[in-house]
Amino acid sequence: MTEMTALDTLVPGPLSLAGHRLGTPQQAGALTMVPISGPDRPGYVPPRTGLKLSRVTGYGRLELRNGAADGVAIVPLHIGYVQDAAQNHALCRSAFLAPGQKLLFEDACCVQQTQGGYLTGRDQWFFVLPGELRARALELRGVHGYAKLWADIAELNQRCGLPRRGHLEQILSRQRPVLTQFQSRLEPQPGQVGALFLIDGRFAGLEICPGPRYFAEMWPALACFAYGVAAWRAEPAPAPAAPYSAATLAELRGALDRDRAARLTGIAARLAAAALDEAADVQEEERYLDLRLSTVTGPHLAGQVVTDGGxxxxxxxxAR
Structure with a gap:
């Protein structure tokens, strides 16, 4: 693993990414993923096996349950749930759930404009809102109104060359075979707890999880939907591969090492140019024991973070 100083200064506010390291970048089309290794923190419930959709009590009112006997569940930011013949929902914010706790999110948003029916606790799969919708969704946390994201979804569909409708399933379901290529072409590494994402060479997002299992359960939703949608839209034309000018295995390894080092240097330069460490507003939203959930809003990025002792x-x- 190669450490980049930019990682320690990437997140604004009173928190530290000490102990997190960036690995070798991987690229699939317009999407670059830089693996992040770091501490495996015990006591956190992963989102697929431990966190469950309990029920929907009305459009825009979604209840989640921490089904684990022990361990706190950190609800992933902008997670959403899909079921056939039901109105799919997404959340605008993160939250904490104690073991066995149920929590009703009354500020959820419907993402399928004309579909009726309520989500239930039966078989379900989850996604993360595409990056193009995340800044707006974060702004709408605490705002009641199940239709609040439909106009933005319709605009995104139009930009994707799809009918201008408030139906996110036009992307999530109908384009899923295309989007899954990013999940299959990029390979999470052993011990990976997060990732830095770039689209077309520009910063797109930073994801940090409590441990490798949590990240592994988040990986499909992040690669396919949170970042895959924008990468699909920016997909470049195939470029011919240029062979390395190496006559021996040692020369080939040296060329690979130089190529990887150059890519890391380029990523560091792009992060520095993006000025992601500029002052940002950090607003505490919620507490659970020593954990703090905060919303970060800066000139060039936004999102939510959970800290323990900073x-x-x-x-x-x-990115915003």
Whole structure:
């Protein structure tokens, strides 16, 4: 693993990413993923196996349950749930759930304009809102109104060349075979707890999880939907591969090392140019024991972070 100083200064506010390291970048089309290794923190419930959708009590009112006997659940920022023949919902904010606790989110948003029916606790799969919708969704946290994201969804559909409708499933479901390529072409590494994402060479987001299992359960939703949608829209034309000018295995390894070092240097330069460490507003939203959930709003990024004693436990930050 190669450490980049930019990681320690990337997240504004009173928290530390000490102990987190960036690995070798991987690229699939317009999407670059830089693995992040770091501490495996015990006591946190992963989002797929532990956090469950309990019920929807009305449009825009979604209840989640921490089904684990022990461990706190950190609700992933902008998680959403999909079921056939039901109105799919997404959340505008993160939250804490104690073991066995149920929590009703009354500021959820419907993402399927004309579909009726309520989500239930039966089989379900989850997504994370595409990056193009996340800044607006974060602004709408605490705002009641199940239709509040439909206009933004319709605009995103139009930009994707799809009918201008408030139906996110036009992307999530109908384009899923295209979007899953990013999940399959990028390979999470052993011990990976997060990732830095760039789209077309520009910062797109930073995701930090409490441990490798939590990240592994988040990976499909992040790669396919949170960042895959914008990468799909920015997909470049295939470029011919240029072979390395190496005559021996040692020369080939040296060329690979130089190529990786150059890519890391380029990413560091782009992060520095993006000025992501500029002063940002950090607003505490919620507490659970020693954990603090805060919303970060800066000139070039926004999102939410969870800290324990100032150290980042969870972070979901995206370009704005």
């Amino acid at each position: 150290h980042a436990v969870y972070a979901s930050l995206f």
